Amino acid sequence: MNPTPSRLLIIDDDEAVTQTFAGILRLEGHEVRTALDAESGLQQADMLHPDAIIVDLRMPLINGLGFLYRLRSREQSKDTPVAIVTADYNLDESIPRELAELGAQLHFKPLWLEDVVLLAQSLLASQTRAARPMIQH
Numbered sequence: 001m002n003p004t005p006s007r008l009l010i011i012d013d014d015e016a017v018t019q020t021f022a023g024i025l026r027l028e029g030h031e032v033r034t035a036l037d038a039e040s041g042l043q044q045a046d047m048l049h050p051d052a053i054i055v056d057l058r059m060p061l062i063n064g065l066g067f068l069y070r071l072r073s074r075e076q077s078k079d080t081p082v083a084i085v086t087a088d089y090n091l092d093e094s095i096p097r098e099l100a101e102l103g104a105q106l107h108f109k110p111l112w113l114e115d116v117v118l119l120a121q122s123l124l125a126s127q128t129r130a131a132r133p134m135i136q137h
Contacts, residue, residue, distance in 0.1 A: 005031045011041035012056040038062035052123035057086035081123040
């Protein structure tokens, strides 16, 4: 019997990126949904309750950081593992700090296909650790 596939959400305004990431992660056995903007991503997150989310930092209207703030304000998504990806190597120094405070990983593009797989595994492992009860001695 196969275990239930992990649910992943990919959000990027570049459809080629979302389709490439989704394709490789589906081959790995994950259930993957995609969105091309933050607002659609929030709607998908509310419906899907993903186990992990990969979101682009630089998107029109609401960027990845804005998405993350909105996601964290929702009770059901406050602990969902999130990776923010960007091709912008000249980030304001406050952005990595904010992402860390919000519990998100920061990764830089380009990402090779195996990097995407490892990133998903890392996010899912952090989700599993967070779900384990603490053992008090």
